[in-house]
Amino acid sequence: xxxxxxxxxxxxAILREQEAGAKTADVCRKHGINTAAFYQWKAKYGGLEVSExxxxxxxxxxxxxxxxxxxxxxxDNAMLKDLKFKKMVTPAVKxxxxxxxxxxxxxxxxxxxxVIGADRTSMRYRSRRPDDAxxxxxxxxxxxxxxxxxxxxxxxxxxxxxxxxxxxKLRRLYREERLQVRRRGGREKAMGTRxxxxxxxxxxxxxxxxxxxxxxxxxxxxxxxxxxxxFTRECLTLVADTSLSGRRVARELDAIVAKRGKPCTIVSDxxxxxxxxxxxxxxxxxxxxxxxxxxxxxxxxAFIESFNGRLRDEFLNDTxxxxxxxxxxxxxxxxxxxxxxxxxxxxGNVPPALYAKLSDPWKQRDGxxxxxxxxxxxxxxxxxxxxxxxxxxxxxxxx
Numbered sequence: 001x002x003x004x005x006x007x008x009x010x011x012x013a014i015l016r017e018q019e020a021g022a023k024t025a026d027v028c029r030k031h032g033i034n035t036a037a038f039y040q041w042k043a044k045y046g047g048l049e050v051s052e053x054x055x056x057x058x059x060x061x062x063x064x065x066x067x068x069x070x071x072x073x074x075x076d077n078a079m080l081k082d083l084k085f086k087k088m089v090t091p092a093v094k095x096x097x098x099x100x101x102x103x104x105x106x107x108x109x110x111x112x113x114x115v116i117g118a119d120r121t122s123m124r125y126r127s128r129r130p131d132d133a134x135x136x137x138x139x140x141x142x143x144x145x146x147x148x149x150x151x152x153x154x155x156x157x158x159x160x161x162x163x164x165x166x167x168x169k170l171r172r173l174y175r176e177e178r179l180q181v182r183r184r185g186g187r188e189k190a191m192g193t194r195x196x197x198x199x200x201x202x203x204x205x206x207x208x209x210x211x212x213x214x215x216x217x218x219x220x221x222x223x224x225x226x227x228x229x230x231f232t233r234e235c236l237t238l239v240a241d242t243s244l245s246g247r248r249v250a251r252e253l254d255a256i257v258a259k260r261g262k263p264c265t266i267v268s269d270x271x272x273x274x275x276x277x278x279x280x281x282x283x284x285x286x287x288x289x290x291x292x293x294x295x296x297x298x299x300x301x302a303f304i305e306s307f308n309g310r311l312r313d314e315f316l317n318d319t320x321x322x323x324x325x326x327x328x329x330x331x332x333x334x335x336x337x338x339x340x341x342x343x344x345x346x347x348g349n350v351p352p353a354l355y356a357k358l359s360d361p362w363k364q365r366d367g368x369x370x371x372x373x374x375x376x377x378x379x380x381x382x383x384x385x386x387x388x389x390x391x392x393x394x395x396x397x398x399x
Contacts, residue, residue: 006031008057011041018042076115079105083116091125094118135165136173143179148314150181156343199231203356204261206230208304209268211244212312216321224331225252226311230267230303232356233344236260238311238331240324246276253282265289267301310338 006014018027018038028038079101088094094116101112113120138161142154149157151174155167174180200206212224225239225248236256241248253266266283268274270292283290293300315334321327343349350358 008045011045014038015042015045075105075107079107079112079115088116088118091118091122095123098123132173135163136177138163139170139173139179140177143174143177146314147318148181151179152345153343153349156349201231203229203232203359204263206265206267207236207263208301208307209249209266209274210301210304210308211271211273212308212316214316214321214327216323216327222321222324222327224311225249226304226307227253227256228304228307229263229352229356232352232359233303233307233347234352234356235307235335235338238335240327240331242324244273246273246278249273250278250282257286262286262288265291267291267293267304269293269298269301270295 014027014031014033018024024035024038028035082104083097083100088097095118097116098109098112098118101107101115102109105112109123110120112118113123135158138158139154142157143149146154146157151171152167154174155165155170158165158170206229208228208230210226212226213221214224215221220242222240222242223244225237225244227236228234229236237252239248239252266288268290273279275292279290282288298305311334315330319330321330338351339353340351342351344352344355347355
């Protein structure tokens with residue numbers, strides 16, 4: 001709309017001429033305006049003084065500005081509600097949001113950036129990183145094979161294949177491929193004062209023993225006897241059956257002793273199978289000390305508890321067993337993979353079987369194997385890759 005040639009003072013003067021007795025047509029012809037404009041002025045400014053007219057114009061302009069601000073605020077609110085992104089943290093997500101607002105509401109990029117609080121310079125950024133297609137494909141393959149492995153263990157497997165990649169870059173690719181694994185765990189328990197759990201300094205010094213339970217696809221339940229060497233972290237046996245008595249446990253221990261010799265100590269809980277007279281007679285006959293943990297204190301048998309967690313998380317929870325024979329065969333394959341392939345973080349990310357060879361001085365006489373930590377005794381627990389200052393952390397090696 002073209003701005004009027006007359007200000008408020010002139011308009012009121014023209015209206016005063018008509019009020020003084022001049023004809024409307026003569027006034028309009030004199031000042032070069034049409035009749036419609038004259039009557040519009042009269043409806044708006046009739047009976048007003050010059051000061052009142054100016055005040056009315058100021059209020060009108062201010063009202064127009066307020067309407068404009070309200071309309072812009074409502075538009076900003078509508079744009080924010082239209083965004084369906086839960087979190088706009090990364091620049092890539094913000095770029096998508098800005099493009100969506102510009103296309104849907106026909107606003108400028110500057111306006112869209114101001115609404116979501118994004119920097120305009122980041123909107124024009126184009127990444128020059130390589131896509132790493134081969135590495136991403138191999139990472140997805142390994143993650144499909146090892147569904148419960150995190151990026152740290154996958155990095156160890158990649159290094160075995162000769163692929164050297166920074167752990168920060170691998171974590172970024174791992175996250176971009178959406179391979180994160182949700183940690184399965186129970187509710188948190190109150191922690192009191194915990195003393196470090198002393199590690200044995202050689203193989204066959206201490207074994208840990210415990211039971212796990214699972215069920216077949218037909219609903220029939222079965223139990224699994226697990227035995228672990230606390231020093232080498234080797235799984236010595238996994239026995240699956242519908243019933244495991246003390247006599248059966250003694251037979252399985254005899255089979256292990258025949259292969260690798262007897263231990264100095266065996267640690268277990270206070271289950272009825274393990275406190276039976278058969279087990280007591282076996283320990284006395286074999287001259288093996290049998291140590292029972294305090295009731296309700298599974299942390300005193302932390303090595304086998306950690307192993308049970310890995311076994312259930314990586315195998316039992318992901319496998320359906322059609323029969324007992326199927327369960328025994330699958331457990332044997334998993335035990336072999338655990339001992340010979342799977343990296344164990346508490347022993348330097350090497351498999352337990354390889355660690356057992358590296359830590360056995362009788363197998364190093366030819367010079368082909370060397371200890372990675374020298375001749376000094378091993379620490380109570382392996383140091384963390386990133387370090388920790390939390391005094392509550394239990395100084396035992398985890399899986």
